[in-house]
Amino acid sequence: MKTLLLKKGEVSRLICMKEVIGAVEEAYKAFNSDQVEQPDYIGIHLPSPRGEIDFKLGYYKANEVISMKASSGGFIYNPTAHGVPSGMGTILLFDARSGAVICVMDGSLITGLRTGASGAVSVKALARKNAKKIASVGTGNQARMQIRAINEVMKIEGIHAWSRTLDTLSKFKTDIEREFGIPVIVASSKKEAVEQADILITTTRGKGELVEAHWVKPGTHIVAIGTDQRGKQELDPELFRNAKIIVDSITQCTEKGETWHPLNSNIITKDDIHAEIGEILLGRKAGRESDEEITIFDSTGMAIQDNTTATKIYQNAIDNNVGTFFQFLE
Structure with missing residues (x-):
């Protein structure tokens, strides 16, 4: 052979x-x-x-x-x-x-490709059908990949972007506008970007809470990409208290994903995790059930x-x- x-x-x-x-x-x-x-x-x-x-x-x-x-x-x-x-x-x-x-x-x-695609799959399954605006907290290579993938499954009318590094943020704006013709609005703060989001993407290597719960408006779908091992964190654990939580793998996400933080803080239990995304794609569990729900997709990546x-x-x-x-x- x-x-x-x-x-x-x-x-x-x-x-x-x-x-x-x-x-x-x-x-x-x-x-x-x-x-x-x-x-x-x-x-x-x-x-x-x-x-x-x-x-x-x-x-x-x-x-x-x-x-x-x-x-x-x-x-x-x-x-x-x-x-x-x-x-x-x-x-x-x-x-x-x-x-x-x-x-x-x-x-x-x-x-990079399959991680970007995972965000798009979650958007198809969980975002509001009238979602138009994306907020990107993080503007590196994976943020670009998320936009490339999500652009395949919905029409993006605008992107509100934030990064700690102004040069990275400026290059992200130039690259995305040139590649897709989608306007990128440079946010002066994380809060300003998040408050505009129909879909929020987090793609940083954060070591603490980057997104506070009260910034997120009802109906937002969150694609949480950056946390794939202990020590990383992007979201305020309080966000999980009243959100619909969907993961790629319960085993992985409860051990080293974003979901570990609210579990560790006793804000939620494992029973509060609504589904693995495969269950929703197979029709075994419901996806979004109202335009007011906040949905969180915690992706740790799988072999x-x-x-x-x-x-x-x-x-x-x-x-x-x-x-x-x-x-x-x-």
Whole structure:
């Protein structure tokens, strides 16, 4: 059996955001349909000034593919010392029927793509149908990815953006207006941005409460992206008291997601979590039930999203004769 090698440039040409959104929807439904085996991910933290490497593994019974993604980050001296980025990713796809490696692909783009798509999936399922304005707390690469994805599922009339760094905020405004023609209003404060939101996106590496509960107007849908490990936080835990809480994985979100904070503060219990998003997509649980509800989607990211997205890229590569085949066993 031959193995396909896909480099970063090839991966970027082999999938569009609309396909990634479909792959993420498939992943969420599969997760809540007993089609997925997904062990807890593991990480290795290396001595400073080096960073960490995380490994996420997922098996999807329907496509008989096992995926393993290795993601590194925080290697701040890599560009000058080693001539490589400070963070990288690699994905291996295995045929679950034989255990053979069928594909080795660059994984540096996939995490950003499927995380952006997760926000769009939640918007489709949970935002008000008349939502028009987005507030973005954080204006880095993932904020851009969220806009790219959400722009596929709704018409965005304006974006109110805030960042701690004015240069980053200015570049975000320039880039988004040039790419999409959507006006970006630079907010003078977090509060000013949040108060305008029909949909609030948080994509920071926050270490404390960035968004206060009383800033959020009724009917807002919140896409909470930045908190994926203990120590990170973006939302006032009080926001969860009267909101409809939806997560990607209850296990992950209650241990290291934004939902951990209100649980730890005894503001909510696990019984107050309304659903995993796959349950809503499958029609087993209700989504938004009124225009006054505040809905929160807590996304920590799952290996099955990498699996379905990478498998789609692999299939597109085969269909379009892209990549290089090699053989381990000769």
